[in-house]
Amino acid sequence: MDVHSIRAPVIQDRQALEEFADALTDRAPEVERDVARLKKNPGDRELIADLFRAIHNIKGDASLCKFELGVVIAHPIETMMSRFREGEIPFSDLLAEMILLAVDRLELATDALLARKSLENLHLLALVEGLEKLSLAPSQDVDSCCAELIETVTGFSSVIGDISSRAPRLGKPSSEHAGNDLQFFRSLAQQLENRSPLFKGRTMRILRLALETNKAGGNIVDPGQLEAAVYLHDVGMMLISEAVWLKVGKMTAEDKLLLRNHPGFAAGLLQRIPGWEAAAEMVAQHHEMPDGAGYPKELRDKEICPGAKILAIVDAFEAVMLKHIHRGKNRSVLRAIAEINACDRQFAPEWIAPFNIVIRRTVEA
Numbered sequence: 001m002d003v004h005s006i007r008a009p010v011i012q013d014r015q016a017l018e019e020f021a022d023a024l025t026d027r028a029p030e031v032e033r034d035v036a037r038l039k040k041n042p043g044d045r046e047l048i049a050d051l052f053r054a055i056h057n058i059k060g061d062a063s064l065c066k067f068e069l070g071v072v073i074a075h076p077i078e079t080m081m082s083r084f085r086e087g088e089i090p091f092s093d094l095l096a097e098m099i100l101l102a103v104d105r106l107e108l109a110t111d112a113l114l115a116r117k118s119l120e121n122l123h124l125l126a127l128v129e130g131l132e133k134l135s136l137a138p139s140q141d142v143d144s145c146c147a148e149l150i151e152t153v154t155g156f157s158s159v160i161g162d163i164s165s166r167a168p169r170l171g172k173p174s175s176e177h178a179g180n181d182l183q184f185f186r187s188l189a190q191q192l193e194n195r196s197p198l199f200k201g202r203t204m205r206i207l208r209l210a211l212e213t214n215k216a217g218g219n220i221v222d223p224g225q226l227e228a229a230v231y232l233h234d235v236g237m238m239l240i241s242e243a244v245w246l247k248v249g250k251m252t253a254e255d256k257l258l259l260r261n262h263p264g265f266a267a268g269l270l271q272r273i274p275g276w277e278a279a280a281e282m283v284a285q286h287h288e289m290p291d292g293a294g295y296p297k298e299l300r301d302k303e304i305c306p307g308a309k310i311l312a313i314v315d316a317f318e319a320v321m322l323k324h325i326h327r328g329k330n331r332s333v334l335r336a337i338a339e340i341n342a343c344d345r346q347f348a349p350e351w352i353a354p355f356n357i358v359i360r361r362t363v364e365a
Contacts, residue, residue, distance in 0.1 A: 003125060005068065005069075006069065006072070006124050006125045006128055007119065007120070007124060007125055008119060009067075009068070009069045009109075009113060009119070011113055012066055013065070013066055014114075016065040016066055016067070017065060017067055017110065017113060017114060018114065019065055020061055020062060020065035020067045020070060020110065021110045021111070021114060023057075023058075023061040023065075024058065024061065024070075024106065024107060024110060025250065027054055027057055027058045027061065028058075028103055028107060030050070030054040031051065031054045031055065031058075031099070031100070031103050032100065032103075034047055034050045034051035034054055035051065035096045035099060035100055038051060038091055038096070039091075039093065039096050042090070042091040048081070048084065048085050048091075049085070051081060052078065052081040052082065052085060055074055055077050055078045055081055055099075056074075056078055058070065058074045058103075058106075059071055059074035059075055059078055062074060067110075069106075069109060069124070070106060070110070072128050073102055073105070073106050073124075073127065073128060073131065074106070076128075076131035076132050076134065076135035077099055077102055077131065077135075079135040079136075080095070080099075080134065080135050083135075088139060089139045089142050090139070090142070092142065092143050092146070094142075094143045094146035094147055094150070094158060095142060095143070095146055097146070097150060097158065097332065097334065097335075098134070098146040098149060098150060100332075100335060101150060101153065101154070101334075101335055101338065102127060102131060104335055104338070104339065105122055105123075105124065105127055105153070105342075108122055108339065108342055108343070109122055109124060117345075118345065121341065121342045121343070121345070122342050123152070123153045123342075126149075126152050126153055127149070127153050130145070130148070130149035130152060130153070131149070133145060133149075134146065134149060146158065150334070153338070154334065154337065154338035154341070155338075155341060155356075156334060156337055156338065156359070156360075158334065162333060163205050163208070163209065163333060163362065164204075164205070164208060165200070165201030165202075165204050165205050166204060166208075167204050167207075167208075168204070168207060168208040168211055168212070170211075170223075170227065171223050171224065173224060174224055177275070178224060178275060181228070181273060181275070181276065182224070182227060182228060182231070185228050185231035185232050186203075186231050188231065188232060188235050189203040189230075189231040189232070189234075189235065190203070191235075191238065192234055192235055192237065192238060195238070195242065195246070196246055198322055199322075202318055202322075203230065203231065205318060206230050206311075206314050206315060206318050207227060207230045207231075209314040209317065209355070209358060210226055210230050210310050210311060210314045211223055211226065211227070212358040212361075213310050213313065213314060213351065213354045213355045213358050214226055214307075214310055214354075216354035216355075216357045216358055217306075217310075217350070217351060217354035220306055221282075221306050221307040221310060222278060222307075225276070225278040225279040225282065225307065226279070226282065226307050226310065226311075228270065228276055228279035229270075229279040229282035229283050229286070229307055229308075229311055230311065232266045232269065232270060232279070232283055233263070233266060233282070233283045233286050233311055233315065234262065234266070234315075235265070235266045235269070236261065236262030236263060236264065236265030236266040236267075237259075237262050239261075239262070239265050240258055240259065240261065240262060241258070244258050244259065245259060245262075260287075260295045260296055261296075263283055263284050263285070263286060263287055263295075263296060264284065264296060266283045267280045267281070267283040267284035268280075270283060278305075278307065279307075281305050281307070281308065282305060282307035282308045282311055283308075283311075284296075284308075285297075285299060285304050285305060285308035286308045286311040286312050286315060287312065288303075288304045288308060288312070289312075289346055289347070290304070290345075290346075290347070290348055290349075291345065291346075293346075301348065304348070306348075306351070309347065309348035309350075309351045310351050310355075312347055312348070313340065313347050313348075313351055313352065313355050314355070316340060316343075316346070316347070317336055317337070317340050317355075320335075320336040320339050320340065321333070321336045337356075337359055340352075340355075341356070
């Protein structure tokens with residue numbers, strides 16, 4: 001496969017690519033589950049065979065659908081699994097992370113091609129070249145090759161800890177009235193968290209990242225208004241059927257249309273409480289995108305307020321962490337950060353850099 005066709009693959013048969021995407025949606029959870037199980041029981045021959053089969057099937061699906069990029073990503077992983085099956089290399093945490101990252105990238109590339117979006121930020125050439133090198137690496141070099149490739153593709157160290165769910169240090173409210181409002185908003189956010197055990201701690205994780213990203217970017221957004229926006233940005237979900245927003249698996253077009261209502265519900269609440277106009281604007285706009293592809297008003301870059309841009313990034317990060325929870329485990333922090341950066345055109349570039357600074361500080365800490 002030539003360099004150009006890796007960086008910018010041409011869709012030869014759109015229907016075939018859609019069939020591959022559907023198959024990958026089914027195959028990827030198998031890989032996720034098998035990797036998680038193998039990390040606990042690396043000597044289980046049945047699990048080894050299951051993971052090898054899952055990767056082989058992805059490669060076969062790609063070949064059948066004439067999607068060469070899928071073949072060149074899956075083939076070296078299949079080679080590594082064959083070597084592991086024969087006892088030539090160990091199944092380490094780093095190898096597991098690399099396999100999952102490669103499958104993530106294949107999913108992102110497939111989705112981007114179907115949406116006619118750029119693949120530039122996915123670093124596919126580096127991924128393919130690195131996987132080929134890794135598949136042939138001596139046993140003693142496998143972990144170091146994995147660590148090097150993970151950092152090359154994602155821009156981050158291969159070891160990243162969890163994001164704290166503890167409440168961050170908050171500034172003093174501007175008034176007793178504001179403090180009472182924030183306490184009420186926080187209680188509503190807690191009600192949302194209580195709707196699903198998957199949401200435990202999400203409010204404080206998002207709040208911590210939002211406030212620290214704002215600080216890293218020069219504190220140009222009022223922290224109190226940003227705090228209120230974090231608490232209420234998803235409260236509108238509770239006015240939509242849980243069958244939609246707690247749905248496991250792929251959403252229908254109708255589901256997505258219903259979800260587009262949730263920013264307006266929460267923003268409407270804030271607009272009716274004096275003093276929270278800025279927070280209302282952030283909530284209303286937190287699903288808008290710089291290129292105008294967001295909702296509900298398809299605003300463009302300068303039309304979107306800075307607080308909404310921050311909230312969009314940290315909310316998406318949390319969503320990526322949870323979006324494949326039905327596969328049996330949360331995504332690692334590393335893979336979530338990698339996806340946010342790979343899709344950075346979806347977000348305001350002036351806030352991606354401060355967000356990355358915050359993440360790097362978290363790693364160093």
